[in-house]
Amino acid sequence: MDTLKIGEITFSSRLFTGTGKFSSSSVMQEAIEASGSELVTVALKRVDIRDDQDDILSHLTHPRLRLLPNTSGVRTAREAVFAAQLAREALHTNLIKLEIHPDPRYLMPDPIETLSACETLAKDGFTVFPYLHADPVLCKRLEDAGAACVMPLGAPIGSNKGLVAREFLRIIIEQSNVPVVVDAGIGVPSDAALALEMGADAVLVNTAIAAAGDPVNMAKAFKAAVEAGRMAFLSRPAAPSLTAHATSPLTSFLNNL
Amino acid sequence: MTYYDVIKKYSWDEVTRKIYASTPADVERALSRTGNVSPEEFMALISPAAEPYLEIMAQKSHDITRRRFGNVMQLYVPLYISNYCTNRCVYCGFNCGNKIKRSALTQEEIAKECEALRQHPFRHLLLVTGESPKYSNREYLGESIRTTLRYFEQTSIEVQPMDADDYRYLMDCGLHSVYVYQETYNEQNYPKYHPAGRKADYRYRLETPDRLGEAGVYKIGVGNLIGLEEWRTDAFFTALHVHYLENKYWKTKCSVSFPRLRPFVGEGFQPNYPADERQLLQSICAYRLLSEDVEISISTRENAYFRDNTMQLGVTTISAGSKTTPGGYSDYEATKELEQWSVNDDRSPEAVAESVRAHGLEPVWKDWSTFMQESAIH
Numbered sequence: 001m002d003t004l005k006i007g008e009i010t011f012s013s014r015l016f017t018g019t020g021k022f023s024s025s026s027v028m029q030e031a032i033e034a035s036g037s038e039l040v041t042v043a044l045k046r047v048d049i050r051d052d053q054d055d056i057l058s059h060l061t062h063p064r065l066r067l068l069p070n071t072s073g074v075r076t077a078r079e080a081v082f083a084a085q086l087a088r089e090a091l092h093t094n095l096i097k098l099e100i101h102p103d104p105r106y107l108m109p110d111p112i113e114t115l116s117a118c119e120t121l122a123k124d125g126f127t128v129f130p131y132l133h134a135d136p137v138l139c140k141r142l143e144d145a146g147a148a149c150v151m152p153l154g155a156p157i158g159s160n161k162g163l164v165a166r167e168f169l170r171i172i173i174e175q176s177n178v179p180v181v182v183d184a185g186i187g188v189p190s191d192a193a194l195a196l197e198m199g200a201d202a203v204l205v206n207t208a209i210a211a212a213g214d215p216v217n218m219a220k221a222f223k224a225a226v227e228a229g230r231m232a233f234l235s236r237p238a239a240p241s242l243t244a245h246a247t248s249p250l251t252s253f254l255n256n257l
Numbered sequence: 258m259t260y261y262d263v264i265k266k267y268s269w270d271e272v273t274r275k276i277y278a279s280t281p282a283d284v285e286r287a288l289s290r291t292g293n294v295s296p297e298e299f300m301a302l303i304s305p306a307a308e309p310y311l312e313i314m315a316q317k318s319h320d321i322t323r324r325r326f327g328n329v330m331q332l333y334v335p336l337y338i339s340n341y342c343t344n345r346c347v348y349c350g351f352n353c354g355n356k357i358k359r360s361a362l363t364q365e366e367i368a369k370e371c372e373a374l375r376q377h378p379f380r381h382l383l384l385v386t387g388e389s390p391k392y393s394n395r396e397y398l399g400e401s402i403r404t405t406l407r408y409f410e411q412t413s414i415e416v417q418p419m420d421a422d423d424y425r426y427l428m429d430c431g432l433h434s435v436y437v438y439q440e441t442y443n444e445q446n447y448p449k450y451h452p453a454g455r456k457a458d459y460r461y462r463l464e465t466p467d468r469l470g471e472a473g474v475y476k477i478g479v480g481n482l483i484g485l486e487e488w489r490t491d492a493f494f495t496a497l498h499v500h501y502l503e504n505k506y507w508k509t510k511c512s513v514s515f516p517r518l519r520p521f522v523g524e525g526f527q528p529n530y531p532a533d534e535r536q537l538l539q540s541i542c543a544y545r546l547l548s549e550d551v552e553i554s555i556s557t558r559e560n561a562y563f564r565d566n567t568m569q570l571g572v573t574t575i576s577a578g579s580k581t582t583p584g585g586y587s588d589y590e591a592t593k594e595l596e597q598w599s600v601n602d603d604r605s606p607e608a609v610a611e612s613v614r615a616h617g618l619e620p621v622w623k624d625w626s627t628f629m630q631e632s633a634i635h
Contacts, residue, residue: 020327020329021326021327021328021329022327022328022329022619023328023329023617023618023619024614024619025619044626044629045623045624045625045626045629046621046623046624047623048380048410048623049626071629073625073626073629074629075508076631078631078634079629079630079631079634082628082633082634083626083628083629086628102507102508103507103508104475104508104509104510104550105503105507105510105549105550158324158325160324207324207327210327210328211323211324211327211328
């Protein structure tokens with residue numbers, strides 16, 4: 001069976017999901033369950049980690065689901081490390097999605113702070129999922145620092161613009177020794193399919209599902225697309241032809257020599 | 258360089274003239290933009306020429322807001338802790354010339370108010386005071402922030418302008434964001450409305466958001482009081498301010514609000530340039546087209562009908578259940594004569610939340626954790 005291993009965890013679904021922007025917690029729950037996702041990220045700023053009645057957390061209790069707390073909102077490595085430690089204690093998980101974007105507009109990840117926090121957290125036993133720009137060198141640096149995977153963006157968070165960073169994602173996928181999860185910017189299921197066809201190990205999708213007119217059906221569409229993309233990747237697509245096959249080749253005269 | 262240097266390049270009268278000279282073609286050009294419009298293009302969107310385009314503006318504003326912020330609405334509650342004031346703003350109930358009962362809550366009283374408020378789901382709080390070096394100085398505010406953070410995840414302030422060092426001090430106490438409204442950007446007429454007290458210093462107030470940006474607060478709230486001067490021109494200078502702040506202080510969010518004076522029967526300050534609901538909506542949509550990211554807030558000064566119907570059209574943050582009197586949450590009857598202004602949407606927080614849900618949005622009470630701030634790591 002085709003599975004994905006990140007850190008010590010094995011996933012059979014390659015679609016990771018998020019919890020923001022839904023019109024209600026029940027729609028969120030239904031959509032996430034329909035997506036078949038086994039990993040859902042939740043912003044530490046949105047939930048009350050000390051309250052077991054928290055509205056969002058209490059809708060994420062499906063036995064298949066694992067929580068991936070994220071540090072969205074922090075501006076420095078120091079703040080991220082502190083938030084991660086509290087999350088580990090309260091939510092009993094070593095998983096942490098490291099998001100350090102001091103820019104509140106495009107939410108562009110800060111590479112310097114992210115690398116520094118990743119080093120500290122990995123040494124401290126965390127399974128670190130760092131969110132970063134589609135920067136091949138930074139991916140290697142994070143890998144060296146102990147990241148369990150890398151999560152380069154396809155496009156700015158929430159932009160639904162698809163894989164605008166495609167060429168850099170291709171390099172990252174080619175070079176990476178840890179799983180590559182394309183995060184952010186995936187707008188429609190075909191973007192997700194493309195990421196998997198290119199060899200990404202998984203995708204994380206939030207806005208495209210949450211802000212869709214029908215989030216539950218959109219979640220199903222993403223599930224199908226991710227499966228199709230992965231299947232296509234494993235099936236080794238035929239190479240696209242570099243040239244047209246001319247019916248009267250210009251070099252055929254050589255055969256007569 | 259501060260915003261004062263930027264605004265000095267503009268003439269109030271010339272901007273007003275340009276806004277009124279906008280043509281339908283200018284409006285259409287602004288509306289055909291992909292991405293944020295420039296402050297110059299904003300002039301057309303705020304002009305009378307844009308009025309026939311309000312439906313299109315509302316649709317665009319709706320789409321951008323839902324994509325950027327999701328299907329959610331943030332809720333917060335203001336907590337008035339002191340109405341002592343040394344200013345004489347002619348439109349304000351806290352004006353030091355008004356013979357009203359004054360009070361500044363003690364930390365015990367603030368805690369009691371917080372306990373009353375925590376009967377509701379609120380987790381974000383806005384502390385409000387008048388300007389009084391004696392009663393609401395930075396030490397008092399710092400202590401009050403610490404007290405409220407025992408009950409809330411995020412405390413912001415709407416108080417007198419301060420120095421950057423004061424803001425750094427308050428950040429260490431756990432401060433999140435600061436709202437400071439210029440009231441009017443018309444430098445020439447500003448003294449008419451603010452004849453005495455520290456607030457009479459136009460430039461110090463105008464440069465406050467710069468000091469906030471330097472201090473690194475998480476969010477700066479700007480705005481003008483609609484009704485003092487030509488509201489379209491003030492809207493332009495508010496928009497220019499947002500544009501300037503977003504580009505200069507790149508780690509800080511911006512928020513814009515629309516406090517509005519309305520004509521009323523009886524004595525008291527009457528607005529010189531009233532704006533109606535249609536024009537208020539035009540402003541909301543124009544700001545959204547100026548900045549996808551700016552938070553847009555509507556307080557309980559506006560009535561329930563307007564608030565409910567603009568929830569989907571660009572607004573991202575609303576207050577609910579507000580009392581504008583110190584001590585008003587734990588004992589409203591005893592304190593209601595202290596009100597700064599009267600509330601036009603007096604529904605309970607739960608009723609407002611129900612309406613948010615009925616409009617297809619999730620009420621968000623908590624979008625911050627105090628432990629994510631540097632001040633928590635000591």
